[in-house]
Amino acid sequence: MSTSSAAVQRTGVxxxxxAVTQFVLVLDASIMNVALPSIQRGLDFPQDDLSWVSNAYTLAFGGFLLLGGRSADLFGPRRLFVFGMVLFTVASLLGGLAQTPFWLVAARAAQGLGAALVSPAALALLMIIFPAGPGRNKALGVFAAMSGVGGAAGAILGGVLTEWIGWQAVLFVNVPVGLAAVLLAPSLLPGVRAVAQSRSTDLAGAITVTLGLGLLVYTVINANTVGWASANTLLLGGLSIVLLAGFFVVETKAAEPLIPLRIFRQPMLRGANITAIALTAASFPYFFFLTLYMQQVLGFSPMQSGLGQLPVAVALAVTANLTAKVVARIGFRNTLALGLLVIGAGQFWFAALRAPGEGGGFLIDVLGPSVLTGVGSGLAFVGVIIAATALAPPEEAGLASGLINTTQQIGGAVGLAVLVAVATSGTNAAVADGRTGPGEAIVDGFSVALLTAGGVAVVGAVLALLLLKMPTAPAAPAHEPAAATDAADENQEGRSAR
Structure with a gap:
């Protein structure tokens, strides 16, 4: 085998x-949902506290992502990747052995912390392995595809493992994957040195942003239980805003800030992260409503509803792998905007869903919207990752990765909480109007929420076109002068990616 062939094979492995690591991290955000009833029975989990099995992972994952991204720059991405995978694997093992509710919730929080360290390190390593251009775009397509498939596969795998083995299996399944990743990382991943000039960890910045983001996500999630206008929501929401404002004050004074505020002067990165919030707010809740519609309205079993998500997963995976060719033709800004418009079309179509007594069913109400949403997501998620990382210098690659991951997590959490509130309001209004037939009120609530999601997707497409404008004379990063030069405008970027 020639040297070049061996190098290509090594980068492929x-x-x-x-990609498999990212798949597992995203999988764990959804795989527990189907297992929750079994967990409740097995651990005598109080009904009111059961949501913490999922929320503990989401809060830790979203809250620590920025710290994980900056740590990848400070200590080296491969080192952080291995450390995070060890933490994630041990936490998964302990979670499967849990004997009490608190034990399980603590293990899930530790899993989320491990995931927050691994995810930005993995994306930073991908950008190091693949130089800017068509190779990186294709790799990002694979990475994004595995992220999307992981969300859909969680429902399928969770149903199979819970039904055949038990709820513990949804945690134990991470252990062999995590061990394999830890053992293979030293030989397969580049051992680049830490590229940040200082090992200062900006502890004050890390504490304020982590607490602020974590409290914000918790407030939004909890608002559906205690009420959006309740004193609890207003107090905690206000406190999260104070903490986040304090974080920006800390960053202006820190010698080595967690997030150098100059990074927000980059219009491409700033626009990509703003657009990413709209993207995930519109697309992430789709899986939630799809699962509930199939189980609560169509009467599917957990396993059947998991299998019912295959169309969106397959469409997303196939499209993401082909998106590099689309980017080469029309540029990543137009690719992202196109993807958001297709997502919006899928949400508007799904909003026409009906109860079984009104002729509703999988083939008519689910299959078509799922394919459209999957295709749009494949285009949009690859486009937004390219936009967010295209001009990142090597010393800020982990930071750029952590930022885009954070905005996606926050956008998804906030979007889901808001749309659930919209759906609940729509359902209550339907009941008040006398629509109390099987599934009718629920369907009405879902329809209003999905129309809202479609509108958010359209707004995201407009934001992409307005905000993602390449600088006319960008400074060429030292490691990739050609990449910055090729990115001078959308047309030139499209030609260089071919």
Whole structure:
């Protein structure tokens, strides 16, 4: 085998390792949902506290992502990748052995912390392995595809493992994957040195942003239980805003800030992160409403509803792998905007869903919207990752990765909480109007929420076109002068990616 062939094979195996790792991290955000009833019975979990099995992971994952991204720059992405995977694997093992509700929730929080360290490190390693251009775009397509498939596969795998083995299996399944990743990482992933000039960790910045983001996500999630206008929501929401404002004050005074505020002067990165909030707010809740519609309205079993998500997963995976060719033709800004418009079309279509007594069913109400949403997501998620990382210098690659991951997590959490509140309001209004037939009120609530999601997707497309404008004379990063030069405008970026 020639040296070049061996190098190509090595990068392919490294990409497979990073993609499978990302798949598992995203999978764990959804795999527990189907297992919750079994967990409740097995651990005598109080009904009111059961949501913390999922929320503990989401809060830790979203809250610590920025710290994980900056740590990748400070200590080296491979080192952080291995450390985070060890933490994630041990936490998964302990979670499967849990004997009490608190034990399980603590293990899930530790899993989320491990995931927050691994995810930005994995994306930073991908950008190091693949130089800017068509190779990186294809790799990002694979990475994004595994992220999307992980969300859909969680429902399928969770149903199968819970039904055949038990709820513990949804945690134990992470252990062999995590061990394999830890053992393979030293030989497959580049051992680049830490590129940040200082090992200062900006502890004050890390504490304020982590607490602020974590409290914000918790407030939004909890608002559906205690009420959006309740004193609890207003107090905690206000406190989260104070903490986040304090974080920006800390960053202006820190010698080595967690997030150098100059990074927000980059219009491409700033626009990509703003658009990413709209993207995930519109697309992430789709899986939630799809699962509930199939189980609560169509009467599907957990396993059947999981299998019912295959169309969106397959469409997303196939499209994401082909998106590099679309980017080469029309540029990543137009690719992202197109993806958001297709997502919006899928949400508007799904909003026409009906109860079984009104002729509703999987083939008519689910299949078509799922394919559209999957295709749009494949285009949009690859486009937004390219936009967010295209001009990142090597010393800020982990930070750029952590930022885009954070905005996606926050956008998804906030979007889901808001749309659930919209759906609940729509359902209550339907009941008040006398629509109390099987599934009718629920369907009415879902329809209003999905129309809202479609509108958010359209707004996101407009934001992409307005905000993602390449600088006319960008400074060329030292490691990739050609990449910055090629990115001078959308047309030139499209030609260089071919």
């Amino acid at each position: 490294a990409l497979a390792l990073l």
